[in-house]
Amino acid sequence: MTGALASLALGVLASGLLAVGSAHAQQDPRRSGYDDMSSATQAMQRDDTQNPAMLFVADGEALWKRPAGSDAKTCASCHGDARTGMRGVAARYPAFYGSLARPVTLGERLNLCRTRQQRAEAWRAESAELLALEAYVALQSRGQVITPPDDTRLAPFRARGEQRYRQRIGQLDVHAKVVRIEFELVVVGTQTGVLLDIHGQRGDRPLEGQLPVLVLSGRCFERHG
Numbered sequence: 299m300t301g302a303l304a305s306l307a308l309g310v311l312a313s314g315l316l317a318v319g320s321a322h323a324q325q326d327p328r329r330s331g332y333d334d335m336s337s338a339t340q341a342m343q344r345d346d347t348q349n350p351a352m353l354f355v356a357d358g359e360a361l362w363k364r365p366a367g368s369d370a371k372t373c374a375s376c377h378g379d380a381r382t383g384m385r386g387v388a389a390r391y392p393a394f395y396g397s398l399a400r401p402v403t404l405g406e407r408l409n410l411c412r413t414r415q416q417r418a419e420a421w422r423a424e425s426a427e428l429l430a431l432e433a434y435v436a437l438q439s440r441g442q443v444i445t446p447p448d449d450t451r452l453a454p455f456r457a458r459g460e461q462r463y464r465q466r467i468g469q470l471d472v473h474a475k476v477v478r479i480e481f482e483l484v485v486v487g488t489q490t491g492v493l494l495d496i497h498g499q500r501g502d503r504p505l506e507g508q509l510p511v512l513v514l515s516g517r518c519f520e521r522h523g
C-alpha cells in the first residue's frame with residue numbers, strides 16, 4: 299500500500315478508536331469523526347475483517363516480535379505482550395519527551411525505542427513499517443478515550459496549536475468553513491504524524507510545523523461552522 303493509503307487506513311482505525319471511546323464517555327462533549335462518516339464506512343469500521351487498517355495491524359504485530367539492532371532485541375523483549383504492555387499508550391500521545399524538550403507523536407516515540415533501545419536505524423516517517431507498528435500499538439487502546447497528558451510542559455505547544463487551528467488560511471475568509479475539515483484531518487494526523495492540508499492533500503511539511511496542531515487534536519472534537 300502507498301503511504302497515503304496507509305495514512306487513510308490508519309486514520310480510519312484511529313477515528314474508530316475515538317468513536318468507541320466517546321460512546322463510553324457520555325458526558326464528554328468531544329465528538330468523533332466517526333459520527334460524520336458514511337454508513338458504509340462506519341460498517342467497515344465495525345468489522346475488522348473488512349477494515350483495511352487491520353492489514354497494517356497484522357504487519358505491526360509481526361514487527362513487534364522481529365529482532366532488530368546489534369543486540370537483536372524485539373519490542374516484546376522489553377515490553378512483553380503488547381496487549382498489556384501497550385494498553386492505553388496510544389490514547390495519551392502526543393506526549394512530552396524530556397530529553398528532546400518537546401512533545402513527540404506515537405510514531406516518534408516508537409522510533410525513539412528503535413534507535414535508543416534497539417540500536418537499530420530509525421524508520422522513515424510514514425514508512426510502511428512505522429505505520430504498521432503504530433497501527434498495532436494504537437489498537438491496544440481500542441475503546442479508550444483519547445486522554446491528553448496532564449503535563450504543563452505541553453501548554454505552550456497547545457497554545458500554538460490553538461492559534462494555528464483558528465488561523466485564517468488563504469486570501470478568502472474561509473476560516474469558518476474549513477474548521478470542521480481541519481478537525482477531521484487533524485484526527486488523521488494524530489495517529490500518523492501526517493497532516494493533510496485543507497484541500498485534502500497529504501502534507502510533506504516537516505513535523506515541526508505540524509506538531510502544535512497534533513497536540514491540540516485530542517481536545518477539539520466539537521463541530522464548527
Ligand code: HEC
Pocket residue numbers: 362371372373374375376377387393407408411412415416431435
Ligand atoms: C531494551 C528495552 C526496550 C526495547 C527493545 C524497546 N523498548 Fe520501548 N521502552 C523501553 C523503556 C525503558 C521505555 C521507557 C519506559 C518509561 O516510560 O519509563 C520504553 C518506552 C516505550 C514507549 C512509551 C510508553 C509510554 O507509556 O509512553 C513505547 C510506545 C515503546 N517503548 C514502544 C516500543 C516499541 C514499539 C519497541 C520496538 C520497536 C520498543 N519499545 C522496544 C525499553 C525498550
